[in-house]
Amino acid sequence: MFTGEEKAVIAVALTMEKPWDWKPGGTEEATLVAAKVKIRDLHRARHGDRCCYCRFPLHGGGHFIVDPEHVLPKSLDSYRPLAYTVWNLGIACKRCNMQYKRAKIDFVIDAVTAAAFQDSANYRLIHPNFDLYKEHISINMEMNDDATLIKYTKRPGSEKGLYTYDYFNLQEREVGTFDAAQGLDVPGDLEKGALEAQELARQFGQ
Structure with missing residues (x-):
């Protein structure tokens, strides 16, 4: 290099x-x-x-x-x-x-x-070079002219995902009024989580 x-x-x-x-x-x-x-x-x-x-x-x-x-x-x-x-x-x-x-x-x-x-x-947190971020946390971001929604979804069983989410206070990064839907564990798979985030973004943009 x-x-x-x-x-x-x-x-x-x-x-x-x-x-x-x-x-x-x-x-x-x-x-x-x-x-x-x-x-x-x-x-x-x-x-x-x-x-x-x-x-x-x-x-x-x-x-x-x-x-x-x-x-x-x-x-x-x-x-x-x-x-x-x-x-x-x-x-x-x-x-x-x-x-x-x-x-x-x-x-x-x-x-x-x-x-x-x-x-x-x-390392207790997600290491930038030794770990794949998406294996521990999924992030969905929706933006339009007037609104932004950011949602972190922790993979079930990932201690690194939970640690990183808390360590960097990623809840503070999340934007939106649907507090109950923010920072939850993935209920099934990431595709379902992505669809939920898109629906929240649609509602948030109204």
């Missing part, structure tokens, strides 16, 4: 106190920026231009809207070497990253063993 020059500059950056924010200037900085753009574009494609935690659309958003997300926070000494590690990165909205996730690691089961860091089972 990275060129030889990018790998070399990243190696130097990782020796700094703040490797992701290191600004050496000149060619080195330009090379580092190019590596960051590669990481960003990869995760934008991987997540369909949506926040890796709430799946809210980020398409067209610049750096004021879209945050590079370090699952294991780069601000903590233990995880600083992972600042440019692709599996530890994603893209997130400001709400999820700054209001809820921040530099916390309470969602990590084993916060010490390096071998556990690349294991989905080591």
